[in-house]
Amino acid sequence: MDAILKPADKTAARKAPHELVRPSREEAEAAVRTLLAYLGDDPEREGLLDTPKRVVKSYSELYAGYFEDPVEHLKRTFEDVGGYEDMVLVRGIPFHSHCEHHMLPFIGTAHIAYYPNGGVVGLSKLARVVDIYANRLQTQENLTSQIVSTIDEHLQPRGLAVMLEAEHQCMTMRGVQKAGVSTITTQFTGVFRDDPAEQARFLTLIRGGAR
CATH class of the missing domain: 1.10.286.10 (GTP cyclohydrolase I, N-terminal domain)
Structure with a gap:
């Protein structure tokens, strides 16, 4: 039926x-x-x-992401964080998605950082948001934008930074057949968008540095 x-x-x-x-x-x-x-x-x-x-x-x-709502995972926040107001970074979130043009996989890693605005969300919830949007037909650019828009709208952080790195099988298995080529997309809001130093700090931290 x-x-x-x-x-x-x-x-x-x-x-x-x-x-x-x-x-x-x-x-x-x-x-x-x-x-x-x-x-x-x-x-x-x-x-x-x-x-x-x-x-x-x-x-x-x-493609289970079509039947899940990422907002549900951002509804509960925690304000008892001892006055913590610095960056929260979840680094190295693995994901797999499918290109909407060829329905071939692209596989990669997401990095998400934000400055809390009165409360924080459970760390696993950010990974859930990534997974839900990734489990739909996508372009990497749109996937990045959806993750940013949803987190920014519902957490309203003082700043948000998202980077996705992925290898697309539509480039490695067909077409130009260039294995090992990765695509990087980034998007920033708030203090990350306005202050290049914050972008640099984010990039340093996800590459394994500490500042």
Whole structure:
């Protein structure tokens, strides 16, 4: 039975102002069988009989971010931090996402720093925000912007810095086939945007220095 796909938040539907009709699981599995035949293989041979079911099941995990709301993880903050007002940095958050142009993976690391404005959020919650947005079809630029916009809007820190570093399989497996090439995206708000020294401090800390 068909269902209506209602994205968990507005950014999931940035190009879809109307509600999307979600095909049934059976229709999704039939689409996989069509692709297998298009590739030149036999969907009815033993090794591929259960492939459509496995692919659809794996997609429900790889793209689970469409059905989660990152804001839910930022609602609870803690104000009893002993007057701490300096930078909070979560460094080296691993993530994997999929390019919206080729549906091939890009795999990387996120670094998030912010200056608290009266309270802090659980450190794991920042990683949750990264994962939810990463588990959607993405570009790295848009992924960076979504993480920044959500954290900035709901925590309202005095400053926020986000860096993503990733290797894109659409460059290594196809096209120019350049393995080992990484893409870096950054975005800053508040004191990080206004003060180059704060940007430099952030970059030094994520590279393993201490200042």
